[in-house]
Amino acid sequence: MNPLLQVDSVSKVFESGSFLRKKRFTAVNDVSFTLSKGEVLAIVGESGSGKSTLARMIVNLIPATKGRILLEGSEVGSKSRSRKSVARELQMIFQDPFETMNPNHRVHDVVGRPLRLHGATGDIREQVLALLRKVGLTPAEDYIDKYASQLSGGQKQRVMIARALGINPRVLVADEPTSMLDVSIGIDIMNLMLDLKQDYDLALIWITHNLGSARYMSDRMLIMNGGRIVESGDTEAIIAAPRHAYTRTLLEASPDPWRRQELGDAARSPAGTAEFPREE
Numbered sequence: 001m002n003p004l005l006q007v008d009s010v011s012k013v014f015e016s017g018s019f020l021r022k023k024r025f026t027a028v029n030d031v032s033f034t035l036s037k038g039e040v041l042a043i044v045g046e047s048g049s050g051k052s053t054l055a056r057m058i059v060n061l062i063p064a065t066k067g068r069i070l071l072e073g074s075e076v077g078s079k080s081r082s083r084k085s086v087a088r089e090l091q092m093i094f095q096d097p098f099e100t101m102n103p104n105h106r107v108h109d110v111v112g113r114p115l116r117l118h119g120a121t122g123d124i125r126e127q128v129l130a131l132l133r134k135v136g137l138t139p140a141e142d143y144i145d146k147y148a149s150q151l152s153g154g155q156k157q158r159v160m161i162a163r164a165l166g167i168n169p170r171v172l173v174a175d176e177p178t179s180m181l182d183v184s185i186g187i188d189i190m191n192l193m194l195d196l197k198q199d200y201d202l203a204l205i206w207i208t209h210n211l212g213s214a215r216y217m218s219d220r221m222l223i224m225n226g227g228r229i230v231e232s233g234d235t236e237a238i239i240a241a242p243r244h245a246y247t248r249t250l251l252e253a254s255p256d257p258w259r260r261q262e263l264g265d266a267a268r269s270p271a272g273t274a275e276f277p278r279e280e
């Protein structure tokens with residue numbers, strides 16, 4: 001049986017400079033992995049390691065220079081697949097909700113537009129309200145007519161998650177969606193995504209520079225450095241016995257053993273409402 005997603009020897013080379021003095025930079029170098037239905041895979045690496053470039057290729061925002069990305073055996077980005085059909089199955093949540101949401105758009109437009117685009121019929125407003133409830137923006141009636149500029153960072157990120165969920169994707173690629181948020185708000189978003197993954201039977205790619213959040217979220221991890229995967233495997237096994245020197249450096253850079261303590265403290269603070277379903 002085909003895996004849900006198969007990334008097969010994918011590379012991305014960026015070119016810059018003039019015709020005569022062309023510079024080439026390999027941002028992603030021969031990366032391969034698979035993702036199964038219902039799995040959470042973390043891609044972990046420092047800034048510049050190529051995580052976002054890989055994510056953008058997976059959701060077909062940019063083409064790969066080499067290699068193939070297959071969704072249930074069918075190539076993403078091939079001429080026979082339209083961008084729209086890829087978007088229906090592979091959705092991405094970005095790092096900066098302030099950048100990705102136009103401040104002058106209302107919530108019902110942000111969430112409702114892709115629904116219409118993908119052929120939803122019936123009462124779109126009701127469908128948007130249901131999605132807002134799903135992502136914890138309640139009472140949904142208080143949020144649906146707000147402008148993006150009237151929302152906090154965490155609320156914006158929830159709207160972006162509602163927008164992605166509306167078209168029932170199979171795979172959600174989350175590119176550091178909590179890094180711009182306060183720790184406690186970030187934990188709320190992490191717990192929300194784990195709940196939604198369950199409810200919607202999603203596979204999730206969780207991109208982060210933080211091993212603590214990777215451990216909290218994922219079953220399996222890929223560690224990226226300089227565009228390459230330097231280590232991969234079961235999350236707990238890697239944390240217990242990292243094989244690569246770079247992974248050990250990342251672990252040593254964690255503020256405490258796996259940052260969980262810090263996350264836990266934030267969740268217990270008055271500002272935090274997060275719960276830790278996996279902590280017990």
Ligand SMILES: Nc1ncnc2c1ncn2[C@@H]1O[C@H](COP(=O)(O)OP(=O)(O)OP(=O)(O)O)[C@@H](O)[C@H]1O
Binds near residue numbers: 015049050054
């Ligand atoms: N359009 C582009 N043209 C040229 N180089 C690029 C382009 N996009 C990314 N790069 C380079 O590719 C490398 C990987 O960038 P990428 O954004 O994928 O890293 P990242 O691991 O996601 O980092 P961060 O966590 O800071 O977002 C970087 O050195 C970056 O400067």
